[in-house]
Amino acid sequence: MKKLLLASVAGAVFAGAAGADEIKLGISLGLTGPLESISPAMQKGAELAIKEVSESGKFLEGSTVSSAVADNTCVDAAASVAAVERLVSEGVKGIMGGMCSGETIASLEKVGVPNGIVMISPSATSPALSTIDDKGFFFRTAPSDARQGEVMADIVLEKGIKSVAITYTNNDYGKGLADSFANSYKAKGGAVTIVAAHDDGKADYSAEVAALAAAGGDALVVAGYADQGGSGVIQGSLDTGAFSTFVLPDGMVNNTLVEKFGDQLETSFGQNPSAEGEGHDKFAELAKDAGFDGTSAYAGESYDSSALIMLAMQAAKSTDAKVYKDKVMDVANAPGEKIYPGELAKALELIAAGQDVDYVGATSVELVEPGESAGVYREVDFKGGKLNVIGYR
């Protein structure tokens, strides 16, 4: 028994030590479910970073990296826990994911923290994840919705809209965002007429539309998903003439919505986390060469999430999550040489040479405590039946 214990301890130490190895990174995304339309680009974003690092030959003395993908369904916490458990049993050293707030909380608490696996989420934005007891294993390259709520309140008020009705998708993401928006909008002098939840994937949204219309307001805030109830509510509102202006946060801002409603969204506007600048453009180019759309929601964040995991491993000279988790903030933030997409090989070299790096990546990564993105949002409108970017804030 003693021998066995010793052997397993030795094994664990050996596994943690650097050497030319094949290292597996997990990718946990909602490949089916309400966000299935944006998952593929996110997966490709994450795999792009993995391929770049793996092919550089400079990672942990020539180790290669491969990915293991799991479908967390976005909505089903139990399915997500099972999916992440499978990744852990396959021996992944870190996980790019989860995707949606509810399942991320579940899989982090049930699998990530107990097993000591670092999870970096590209897109879970619930404010609840800021205060969760993650023992330092959880980071996100997406900002908390507490921030998005504020930004959205500012935008709405700047447009001169003084009263709104709010509908949100009945889950951690929707509720968190609706609450943070309502609080900051009211604090800034706006009036909220009603806050009504809607469930995704239901047969009929007349009741929700009726309630929202009866409460009134100059615009309707839809904190939902474009593939799901969010567009059901918009459709109903447009048909009955209840609202013509919609305020659309990140779950709604994508091309699915534009294809569906076209020029009916003339006066609507919204915002989603996305950065401008050099990193953004470089990533879009890399993505184009790799055959996917780099401007798709959270694709850049996914690239950054997996890049951060691997750079932190390099900085810690270890693939043991308990060791490299303390390096994530170091590689993400200043001081150091700025690292853009496509420069991961250079970053690995610099780190190996003992120098500091400041990972900028596709989304101008700047992590604030407790390990989440400070958040740059792009403001968009839908004039002329197109998704137009008007500015960043």
Add this chain to the structure above:
Amino acid sequence: MDFLNALVAILNFVVIPAAAYGAQLALGALGVTLIYGILRFSNFAHGDTMAFGTGLVILVTWGLQALGISLGPLPVALLALPIGIVLCSVFVLGTDRVVYRFYRKKKSEPIIMVMASVGVMFVMNGLTRLLIGVDEIRFDDGARFLISVQDFKAWTGLTEGLALRLSQALTLVVTALCCWALFRFLNKSRSGKAMRAYADNEDLALLSGIDPERIVRLTWIIATALAVTAGTLYGLDKSFKAFNYFQILLPIFAAAIVGGLGSPLGAVAGGFIVAFSEVAVTYPWKKIATYLGFQPEGLLQLLSTEYKFAVSFVILIVVLLFRPTGLFRGKAY
């Protein structure tokens, strides 16, 4: 004027949407109730029969559109509907031959048939996705509105608008026609009477020379026709998404049970009861009260919209407690 505004607001947000949704549920519940009454089991595959049939209708619609056929203001899907019904019926009769007939011959308990139908449901679930995919599909063409909000406001000068979509009107008209034809068929025609006789007493029906297999086939075909019609109307009104058809099974069963399983009239009434209770109970009456001269403080909302599904289930439980066979005295096997 204010009274008219109040009336129009209720029509626009409660009566018209709930009536259209109720009609879709009623058609679905009719199919469920027919199968329950005559074949004696709850068919869980009904929602997916709707999805599969609608998928076929969409494919035929695309074909017709590619040939350049158009019905003017009406959607081409109406033309594709009969073809979809025939194709889907062939498939459903196939499932009866492969699955249900075996259990019927053995005179299995209804619960075994129900479980078999859950199996069929999963198979059809997968087939529908293979056939047409998981994405949302809009297949309505022709005119979208009979009355649009802007036009209505311009005509009447009221501050409240009224919208009536073509698909909503179509749903109500088609449902009324289907009900009329079905009730006439069941009450007047020889086959309809044979079906009712078979439903009442299988052995007596057999003794009086009724061919049970023919009755079974007829039931499947009628139920499938109703399901595909309901699915197509629902898809035209909202949009086609395979997952939503699986979800709609729940309110359909609620409707059929509230009305009384096995009672066609009950199914229709149940559909409307479920739809109206979902919309009306969660409706905030503030605007209406304001039009009528009151100055309410709050929203005057009985329940928030999260609870809309609870409403139909509360009705379901109350009905089952006090009138277990449903409002219209259905059957219980």
